[in-house]
Amino acid sequence: MKNRVGRIIIGILALLFLGFYTYRQEQIHWHSDDVASWGPATGLHPEGFQADTVITAPQETPVQMSYSTETPDLPAVEPTEEPVPAEPEVSPTLQLARDNAAALGLPAPPDVDVESWEMMLANPWHPIETYQPPQMGYLNMTLSETDIQTNYNPNRCAVDLRIADQLFAFAQGCKDAGLPVYLSSGYRSYDEQSYLFQRKIGQGYAEDVAATIVARPGTSEHQTGLACDITDYYRETKDSSLEQTPTYQWLRDNCADYGFVVRYPADKSGSADSVTGIIYEPWHFRYVGVEAAHYMTDNNLCLEEFLALYGVE
Numbered sequence: 001m002k003n004r005v006g007r008i009i010i011g012i013l014a015l016l017f018l019g020f021y022t023y024r025q026e027q028i029h030w031h032s033d034d035v036a037s038w039g040p041a042t043g044l045h046p047e048g049f050q051a052d053t054v055i056t057a058p059q060e061t062p063v064q065m066s067y068s069t070e071t072p073d074l075p076a077v078e079p080t081e082e083p084v085p086a087e088p089e090v091s092p093t094l095q096l097a098r099d100n101a102a103a104l105g106l107p108a109p110p111d112v113d114v115e116s117w118e119m120m121l122a123n124p125w126h127p128i129e130t131y132q133p134p135q136m137g138y139l140n141m142t143l144s145e146t147d148i149q150t151n152y153n154p155n156r157c158a159v160d161l162r163i164a165d166q167l168f169a170f171a172q173g174c175k176d177a178g179l180p181v182y183l184s185s186g187y188r189s190y191d192e193q194s195y196l197f198q199r200k201i202g203q204g205y206a207e208d209v210a211a212t213i214v215a216r217p218g219t220s221e222h223q224t225g226l227a228c229d230i231t232d233y234y235r236e237t238k239d240s241s242l243e244q245t246p247t248y249q250w251l252r253d254n255c256a257d258y259g260f261v262v263r264y265p266a267d268k269s270g271s272a273d274s275v276t277g278i279i280y281e282p283w284h285f286r287y288v289g290v291e292a293a294h295y296m297t298d299n300n301l302c303l304e305e306f307l308a309l310y311g312v313e
C-alpha cells in the first residue's frame with residue numbers, strides 16, 4: 001500500500017517537473033534568434049511580446065547563373081552628353097612662334113616641326129658638315145621623261161627622294177603653262193661643293209666674297225637635297241636678269257602651291273652679313289612644305305626669319 005502511494009507521488013512530481021520544463025523551453029525559444037526562422041508566432045505569446053518587434057529573416061540573394069560563353073560583350077554605352085572640347089595642346093615652341101609673330105604684326109604661324117627634315121637649315125651659320133640625304137631621286141632635267149629613278153644617274157637632276165614628286169609636279173606645272181623649264185642643279189655633295197668653292201677662289205675672289213657666291217662646303221643648301229636651281233631652258237645663265245623671264249615669274253608666283261619658296265630673295269640677300277648670307281638668286285627654289293611655303297611667301301619671310309619665329313637662331 002505504502003509503495004503504491006509512493007509511486008503515485010513520484011508520478012505526480014514527475015508530471016509537474018515535465019510540465020515546468022516544457023514551459024521553460026517555450027520561454028527560451030521566444031527570446032532567442034531562432035524565432036526568426038520560424039516567423040512571427042501566432043498565439044501562445046509569452047509575457048512582454050511585442051508584435052512590432054518582429055525580426056524578419058534576411059532575404060537570401062538569388063544565385064546569378066553565369067553564361068559567359070553565350071553572352072556577347074556589349075559595347076560600352078557612350079555618354080549622351082556632348083563632350084566639352086578640350087583646348088588644343090600648344091607646344092612651347094608653337095606658343096613662342098605665335099608670340100613672336102604677334103609682336104611683329106604677323107598672322108598666326110603654322111604648327112610645323114622645326115626639327116623635321118623639311119625645315120633643315122644650311123647656311124654660313126648652320127653648317128651641316130658632310131650630311132647626305134637618306135635616298136636620292138633622279139629627274140629628267142627637261143621633264144621629257146616623267147619617271148623618277150632611284151639609281152645613280154649623273155645625267156639627271158638629283159634631289160632628296162622625299163621631294164622628287166613635288167619638284168616634278170612644280171616643274172611640270174610650269175611646262176604645262178607653255179614655258180621652257182630646266183632643272184639645272186639639285187643635290188651637290190660636300191666634295192662637289194668644295195670643288196666649286198675652291199674654283200671660285202682660283203678665279204681671284206677673296207674667300208669671304210667667294211662664300212657669298214658659292215657656299216662654303218658644308219653650308220650649301222644644295223647639300224640638303226631639298227633645293228633645286230630651276231631656269232628657263234634656253235637661258236640657263238644664273239644672274240639677276242633671270243627674273244625677267246616668264247619662266248621665273250611663273251615659278252615665283254606658283255612655287256608655294258607645291259611647297260617651294262624663292263630661297264634667296266633680293267631684299268634678304270646680297271652680302272655676307274645679310275639675312276641669308278647669299279646673293280639674290282631668282283633660280284634657287286627650296287622645298288619647305290606647302291603650309292610653311294605659303295606663310296613665308298605671304299609674309300615675305302625667308303627661311304632664316306621663319307625659323308627665328310620658332311626660336312631657331
Ligand SMILES: [Zn+2]
Nearest residue numbers: 222228229284
Ligand atoms: Zn642654288
